[in-house]
Amino acid sequence: MRGNSVAEGWKFSSDRKAAVSLTQEYIYDFSQGPRGVNVILLGAGGVATIGRYDGVPEFWQCWAPLPRTRKDHVCGVCGAVSALKCGCEAKK
Numbered sequence: 001m002r003g004n005s006v007a008e009g010w011k012f013s014s015d016r017k018a019a020v021s022l023t024q025e026y027i028y029d030f031s032q033g034p035r036g037v038n039v040i041l042l043g044a045g046g047v048a049t050i051g052r053y054d055g056v057p058e059f060w061q062c063w064a065p066l067p068r069t070r071k072d073h074v075c076g077v078c079g080a081v082s083a084l085k086c087g088c089e090a091k092k
């Protein structure tokens with residue numbers, strides 16, 4: 001396990017099949033949730049996916065908003081969401 005996972009806000013799930021947030025929890029009330037936009041959905045079998053809630057709560061158990069990108073990591077040259085990966089700094 002990487003040593004800084006807790007500092008980054010996550011840990012492995014108990015079965016070690018997923019990385020889970022230490023700060024964000026699923027929302028179980030779909031009634032006020034967004035429609036027609038991508039969210040994280042947890043299915044009846046315990047598998048999470050990214051998709052749009054279709055208003056049929058029998059299969060989807062709960063949902064969570066997607067994490068947001070960090071503005072301090074956006075490349076000021078090309079606008080890529082990760083300046084660490086676009087290569088602009090290496091070209092200077």
Ligand SMILES: [Zn+2]
Pocket residue numbers: 075076077078079080083086087088089
């Ligand atoms: Zn760039």
